[in-house]
Amino acid sequence: MDNDVKELRVAAGLSQRELAEALSVSRQTVNSIETGRYDPSLPLAIAIARHFARTVEEIFHVD
Amino acid sequence: MDNDVKELRVAAGLSQRELAEALSVSRQTVNSIETGRYDPSLPLAIAIARHFARTVEEIFHVD
DNA sequence: GGTCCGTGTCAAGCGTGCTTGACGTCGAGT
DNA sequence: ACTCGACGTCAAGCACGCTTGACACGGACC
Helix, strand or coil, X not given: CEECHHHHHHHXXXXXXXXXXXXXCCHHHHHHHHCCCCCCEHXXXXXXXXXXXXXXXXXEECC | CEECHHHHHHHCCCCHHHHHHHHCCCHHHHHHHHCCCCXXXXXXXXXXHHXXXXXXXXXXECC
């Protein structure tokens, strides 16, 4: 599972902290997802997709 | 988070056991997801969506 | 030099996702 | 009455998702 969260966040001009606040999670969670430390939970993945107006499948890719 | 897994599975004429095998998870996992015991992980949610040729968002709904 | 901000990472702790193995119940078929 | 498949559920155990708090580093700006 890799993802395009970092690219989307940077393109939106947001810091990890700002995205974390928008998603109501910690900055470390955003960082961990971006750096591939672990996959988000399903509800968080859906929240991320909604935030960037994409589908889950467009952002998260099974290897 | 509720979901349409049970409806889709029944419509496809599959038992929980058969769906579990198709997804390479245990029968209890399929049952737990259908009965709302917990949400699937992101990779499993994507696998379920693919199996039924739907998007994740079409199957899993945030309350 | 000193002070930010943004990022990467660590540790400890808690709840959840998933496993195997097991048991009870119900309906269908014999 | 018996068996069998399908389903719901429990328990114990392990790995992961997420938290708070902390530390280190680089770049920008004074």
